[in-house]
Amino acid sequence: MCLALPAKVVAIDEQNDMATVALGEVRKDVSLALVDGVQLGDFLLIHVGYALNKVSPEEAERTLRLFAEAGL
């Protein structure tokens, strides 16, 4: 129920507060009612047709580094 997927913003419709996001080959229109300052190329966490949050590329990199360094 709480599943949500990260998808890339490929178009923004400012007038309707909507964006088109791409997840692989799939495109979907989602509401931006819950997030501010969305830009083209951002990754958004998508849940039931809404963007919940932005995904931070820097933090994602940092977490991946943690995995690689674990136990060293």
Added chain:
Amino acid sequence: MKYIEEFRRHDLAQHLAAAIEKEVKPDRGYHLMEFCGGHTHAIFRYGVQDLMPPNVSFVHGPGCPVCVLPIGRIDNGIQLALEQEVILCTYGDLLRVPASGRKSLLKVKAEGADVRMVYSTQDALRIARENPEREVVFFAIGFETTTPPTAVAIKQAHAEGLKNFSVFCNHVLTPAAIQNILESPEVREMGSVSIDGFFGPSHVSSIIGSQPYEFFAEEFQRPVVIAGFEPLDVMQSALMLVRQLNEGRHEVENEYTRVVSREGNRKAQALVAEVMELRRSFEWRGLGLVPYSALQIKKTYARFDAEKRFQVPAIQASDVKGCECPRILRGVKKPTDCKLFGTVCTPENPMGSCMVSSEGACAAYWSYGRFRH
């Protein structure tokens, strides 16, 4: 797909498994409760349990909104569709959950009730616009992740002056449920359930932040690590919990920093706070009545509240005889302890909610076949 595949990498999983193996102390157990069905699903789908040392075990929690919704509320939904003849919109997860009298929303739909599966609250609003002569009720379920989209829909209906749209609100709150589990006699006194630490919710926390867990990490002296839903996230979080337990710490740590902050999504929180307020008490399957554990629609938006607009009586309905869902939801029993599991209760023909929802513990055990070893 970016931010998905790299969090499922085999080589890094092996690496994390070795790190956990190295850090666990052989003379103690590590009983880690994953609150969310999303974590249960990741653990089973990717075989995370098999990568853990034998003294690290996962205890499955009640974090599946479909699983914890009491049967009486589904009976209410069926009444709305059948007796009030509304168009009842809901997420697909809820359609097959068994209600009283061997009914389900899907069965009454087959019998002619106008039940419609929607992907988004936006779909429910569209159906209301397209059917101005009909009453349209959105049967809202879900934790904090799913609540803001419902709040947005109510605000939008208000702004548009939609007169035929309302919400049957069943949104529930995660911290109240975790606290209830920690206060249960099984954990506190009887000691029949050991919980040494928690995997904190991923997407619930993207909305509420990591701050709300600080109280019970301190109060109940259990570490919490907010964990993403991918298998490597779960493994890294297990490592962080093992370290905290080894060092005698009980803090809230955040593994899922790419999405979760301490304060969460303030905009979403403000929208929910504008439209909804706490219920004094709400019934959870398995946990019973839990104080301040759910939301209701505020008086200012009462005309969008299906419970004010229609007759929605409190219905006491009992679970299917022999179904262990309530104990499974509290972590007291495992799906394989239930006599119905895999005999009369399967995902094709579910008797209990934990088998219906793909996030339920029973469905996870059955679908990935891991109980067979």
